[in-house]
Amino acid sequence: MNALQKDSWYNPEATTFGDRLSGAREDAGMAQEEMARRIGVKLKTLRNWEDDFSEPRANKLSMMAGMLNVSLLWLLTGEGDGPNAPTAGELSGDVADILSEIRDVQAQLTRSSDRLHLLERQLRATLQVEAAE
Numbered sequence: 001m002n003a004l005q006k007d008s009w010y011n012p013e014a015t016t017f018g019d020r021l022s023g024a025r026e027d028a029g030m031a032q033e034e035m036a037r038r039i040g041v042k043l044k045t046l047r048n049w050e051d052d053f054s055e056p057r058a059n060k061l062s063m064m065a066g067m068l069n070v071s072l073l074w075l076l077t078g079e080g081d082g083p084n085a086p087t088a089g090e091l092s093g094d095v096a097d098i099l100s101e102i103r104d105v106q107a108q109l110t111r112s113s114d115r116l117h118l119l120e121r122q123l124r125a126t127l128q129v130e131a132a133e
Contacts, residue, residue, distance in 0.1 A: 015078055018052035024068040024075070025050075027083035039063050 015023075025035050036046040039060055048054045056064070065072040073080035 016052045017055060017076065018050045020075055020078060020082065021064065022050040024070050024083050028068050035067070038067060
């Protein structure tokens with residue numbers, strides 16, 4: 001992991017849209033029920049967004065970005081203006097160590113997933129060549 005990723009509270013390579021949405025909502029001190037009511041959706045809909053089962057439409061994305069004081073780009077990709085990470089003084093050493101380990105595991109999983117995808121493509125190509133022979 002490079003220094004930028006270690007310092008990034010919401011690593012764009014390891015977090016999902018739902019992770020960023022729930023994190024920004026919590027950072028804003030807002031309960032799921034309150035946010036759902038304020039943007040005009042059912043609680044189940046918001047939970048589905050936060051659990052990455054579905055994604056909101058553009059108008060709801062824009063409303064949420066403004067309400068949570070984060071950029072639309074950050075909500076979608078993890079890049080840009082998002083909530084600030086807690087300062088070092090806010091986290092105990094144990095919590096910071098666990099957080100660091102979580103980020104390391106997330107990065108490893110991302111790399112493994114990318115490698116698996118590449119291997120799967122290679123396997124499919126090889127199987128197609130063998131089937132054609």
